[in-house]
Amino acid sequence: NAGVTQTPKFQVxxxxxxxxxQCAQDMNHNSMYWYRQDPGMGLxxxxxxxxxxxxDKGEVPNGYxxxxxxxxxxxxxxxxxxxxxxxxxxxxxxxxxxxxxxQYFGPGTRLTVT
Amino acid sequence: xxxxxxxxxxxxxxxxxxxxMNCSYKTSINNLQWYRQNSGRGLVHLILIRSNEREKHSxxxxxxxxxxxxxxSLLITASRAADTASYFCATVGGGAQKxxxxxxxxxxxNP
Numbered sequence: 001n002a003g004v005t006q007t008p009k010f011q012v013x014x015x016x017x018x019x020x021x022q023c024a025q026d027m028n029h030n031s032m033y034w035y036r037q038d039p040g041m042g043l044x045x046x047x048x049x050x051x052x053x054x055x056d057k058g059e060v061p062n063g064y065x066x067x068x069x070x071x072x073x074x075x076x077x078x079x080x081x082x083x084x085x086x087x088x089x090x091x092x093x094x095x096x097x098x099x100x101x102x103q104y105f106g107p108g109t110r111l112t113v114t
Numbered sequence: 115x116x117x118x119x120x121x122x123x124x125x126x127x128x129x130x131x132x133x134x135m136n137c138s139y140k141t142s143i144n145n146l147q148w149y150r151q152n153s154g155r156g157l158v159h160l161i162l163i164r165s166n167e168r169e170k171h172s173x174x175x176x177x178x179x180x181x182x183x184x185x186x187s188l189l190i191t192a193s194r195a196a197d198t199a200s201y202f203c204a205t206v207g208g209g210a211q212k213x214x215x216x217x218x219x220x221x222x223x224n225p
Contacts, residue, residue, distance in 0.1 A: 004156075031211050033212075033213075040217070041217055041218075042118075042202050042204075042215035042216050042217045042218050043157070043202070043213075043215045044215075045212055045213075045214075048211070048212060050211055058212065090156055090157070092156075092157075094211065096211050101144070101145055101147065101162065101206045101211070101213070102147065102159045102162060103157075103159065103213060104159070105156035105157045105158070106156050107155060107156050108154075108155070108156055
């Protein structure tokens with residue numbers, strides 16, 4: 001199993017450009033999450049999807065949109081990138097059915113907005 | 115805002131010594147988890163302790179939880195160079211399926 005995969009690994013955008021970060025998991029998990037990590041800080045939740053067909057805002061949703069395309073895939077879109085969105089983005093998934101609350105993380109996407 | 119505060123922010127010890135990291139949080143929790151992050155990588159789950167548990171062990175890891183003080187500690191015994199990483203506590207509250215992370219402790223093990 002590949003676990004949680006993310007594409008791309010690195011991206012440089014100019015201010016105002018748009019892009020979509022892709023995430024997929026092959027563990028048949030119900031819940032998926034997008035986080036951002038800024039230097040010296042822990043992870044902050046952007047959006048999450050508790051199950052296929054549902055999405056909810058996290059702590060820092062402004063400037064982002066998400067799509068839970070199917071059970072496997074959860075994408076994050078930046079419609080008009082800003083320098084403040086320079087960060088490392090992590091996708092995670094969790095099998096909410098067993099109430100273990102353990103999350104599995106992808107390797108991250110390092111985004112720079114100039 | 116982040117739930118947890120971790121202490122210390124950075125810790126440097128010699129290989130073979132024990133490393134202790136602390137986490138404090140603000141609201142009631144269902145469980146508390148510890149994750150490790152190697153440089154440039156995603157987070158890896160280490161251990162989970164539920165709110166009705168006081169201590170838990172996994173290999174060289176020992177976690178304690180004091181819900182009256184809203185604090186937890188992670189002890190890594192007999193540290194190895196490979197333990198060099200950042201360690202994060204994360205809490206789950208009520209019926210939520212969301213993790214709230216602390217800011218992390220950067221641990222360096224010197225050979």
